Amino acid sequence: MISSLIAGSLRVATGALARWHGCGPELRQRIYFANHTSNLDGPLLWASLPTPLRVRTRMVAAHDYWSVGKLRPWLAQRVFNAVLIERKKPTAECNPLNTMLEAMGDDHSLIIFPEGGRQASPEPEPFKAGLYHLAKRRPDVELVPVWMENLNRILPKGEILPAPLLGSLVFGTPVRLEEGETKVDFLNRARESVICLRGTCG
Amino acid sequence: MNLDHELACLITGVVGILIVASIITRILLKRARNDGARMTLENVAARTRAWWGMVIIFTLAILLGTTGTVILFGLLSFMALREFITLTPTRPGDHRTLFWVFFIITPLHYWYVLDEWYGMYSIFIPVYAFLFVPMRSALAGDCEHFLERSAKIQWGLLICVYSVSHAPALLSLQIPGYLGENAKLLFWFVIIVEISDVLQYVWGKTCGKHKVAPKVSPNKTWEGLIGGGLSTVAIGTALWWVTPFSPLQAAGMTVLVVLLGFLGGLVMSAIKRDRGVKDWGHAIAGHGGVMDRLDSLSFAAPIFFHVTRYALT
Numbered sequence: 001m002i003s004s005l006i007a008g009s010l011r012v013a014t015g016a017l018a019r020w021h022g023c024g025p026e027l028r029q030r031i032y033f034a035n036h037t038s039n040l041d042g043p044l045l046w047a048s049l050p051t052p053l054r055v056r057t058r059m060v061a062a063h064d065y066w067s068v069g070k071l072r073p074w075l076a077q078r079v080f081n082a083v084l085i086e087r088k089k090p091t092a093e094c095n096p097l098n099t100m101l102e103a104m105g106d107d108h109s110l111i112i113f114p115e116g117g118r119q120a121s122p123e124p125e126p127f128k129a130g131l132y133h134l135a136k137r138r139p140d141v142e143l144v145p146v147w148m149e150n151l152n153r154i155l156p157k158g159e160i161l162p163a164p165l166l167g168s169l170v171f172g173t174p175v176r177l178e179e180g181e182t183k184v185d186f187l188n189r190a191r192e193s194v195i196c197l198r199g200t201c202g
Numbered sequence: 203m204n205l206d207h208e209l210a211c212l213i214t215g216v217v218g219i220l221i222v223a224s225i226i227t228r229i230l231l232k233r234a235r236n237d238g239a240r241m242t243l244e245n246v247a248a249r250t251r252a253w254w255g256m257v258i259i260f261t262l263a264i265l266l267g268t269t270g271t272v273i274l275f276g277l278l279s280f281m282a283l284r285e286f287i288t289l290t291p292t293r294p295g296d297h298r299t300l301f302w303v304f305f306i307i308t309p310l311h312y313w314y315v316l317d318e319w320y321g322m323y324s325i326f327i328p329v330y331a332f333l334f335v336p337m338r339s340a341l342a343g344d345c346e347h348f349l350e351r352s353a354k355i356q357w358g359l360l361i362c363v364y365s366v367s368h369a370p371a372l373l374s375l376q377i378p379g380y381l382g383e384n385a386k387l388l389f390w391f392v393i394i395v396e397i398s399d400v401l402q403y404v405w406g407k408t409c410g411k412h413k414v415a416p417k418v419s420p421n422k423t424w425e426g427l428i429g430g431g432l433s434t435v436a437i438g439t440a441l442w443w444v445t446p447f448s449p450l451q452a453a454g455m456t457v458l459v460v461l462l463g464f465l466g467g468l469v470m471s472a473i474k475r476d477r478g479v480k481d482w483g484h485a486i487a488g489h490g491g492v493m494d495r496l497d498s499l500s501f502a503a504p505i506f507f508h509v510t511r512y513a514l515t
């Protein structure tokens with residue numbers, strides 16, 4: 001109830017238009033991966049999914065950011081059902097990969113930002129290896145590239161007050177790890193699949 | 203504001219037109235043979251449905267009185283401005299300027315309109331906001347494309363907020379012999395602007411051949427402008443009895459509104475074309491964005507306001 005309310009207000013506040021270009025909003029296990037420029041990215045991608053998909057989709061977020069204060073942990077746990085990972089110093093016990101695989105289980109989808117942090121540059125930074133390892137361990141899961149437009153103009157890194165511009169998202173054609181494909185090749189291809197969606201943003 | 207007889211007639215007339223339009227589109231849609239015609243008619247049907255929504259909201263605002271009307275136009279300005287700034291790239295250095303523009307300057311301007319403080323709302327954006335925008339951006343320290351970025355924000359404010367607000371400002375004009383009846387003048391003005399758009403579209407679609415400015419807008423034809431313009435003048439003149447104008451004055455004012463609306467639409471098309479888009483947004487099904495409906499109004503409103511003010515008060 002509160003989740004739907006927050007999802008709805010996020011969509012209205014960002015005027016966000018979600019366009020499904022390369023695939024439809026189907027109820028199946030997926031990993032949505034997108035460019036990352038704003039703290040709004042994860043919540044808005046989550047909010048843009050239709051309700052049946054949304055309740056089974058968890059965003060992967062940084063533990064050091066979402067566990068500060070009272071509001072952020074509440075949002076992360078109760079609303080976004082986020083998967084919090086340690087990005088600073090991963091150890092054997094709290095390896096982000098295992099945390100993500102566990103969080104997916106048999107019926108949950110993930111939202112991840114493979115650049116590892118928010119970027120100010122117009123082009124996404126090279127992807128970190130997590131997406132590759134996820135693809136290798138779960139070949140049955142669809143990997144859906146998503147381009148998020150204008151979110152960095154609504155709430156840029158380092159700002160608290162938003163500017164009410166209109167955001168948009170484009171969902172692209174799912175990619176998969178090909179047989180014999182190297183880590184570098186796959187990560188480059190995945191990054192390209194996000195970048196090439198930019199042209200479709202009005 | 204009490205619902206006077208003439209206002210009730212106007213509202214009934216508009217609703218009547220919408221009923222007829224809805225029925226005609228439905229019949230034509232059933233008879234449509236090829237896919238092209240069906241596509242056009244489905245768009246017309248979507249537009250008509252959206253017109254129902256817009257007419258209901260606008261009528262409710264008018265009936266609520268000055269406050270309701272000013273708030274409605276304030277919200278429309280806000281939505282149009284966000285479409286405008288979204289399409290005209292700014293840089294991170296403009297972020298805090300934009301926060302001021304959206305959340306302080308725009309509401310403050312509409313507060314002055316509601317307060318009927320003519321001396322303030324007529325200079326607040328062109329003078330104070332005009333100077334404030336580059337000052338705030340300069341403090342942020344980003345010099346790249348500085349003049350261009352400032353100009354875009356100033357333009358957005360002038361077109362989407364300042365110009366549009368002159369429509370609800372009509373309510374504050376003190377016209378002798380017409381006191382307390384200004385809602386009808388605003389209603390008449392909005393009908394003329396929008397019906398001129400619709401009739402130019404209909405004339406252009408049915409018998410448009412010679413394009414006025416093919417590079418800017420392939421949909422604007424001489425046949426559409428002249429046919430739609432003349433039919434609008436006929437309607438505007440026929441409705442002279444709700445305005446403070448004589449029939450001749452009403453005809454002249456309609457000509458003014460039609461021409462300004464047409465040229466305003468052309469200007470906004472040029473910006474859209476330069477940015478490589480067809481519509482300003484997606485807020486109204488079948489129409490595109492809010493700015494796609496307000497473009498003619500924003501160019502016609504300030505001139506209509508000042509000519510009326512000069513001639514009648």
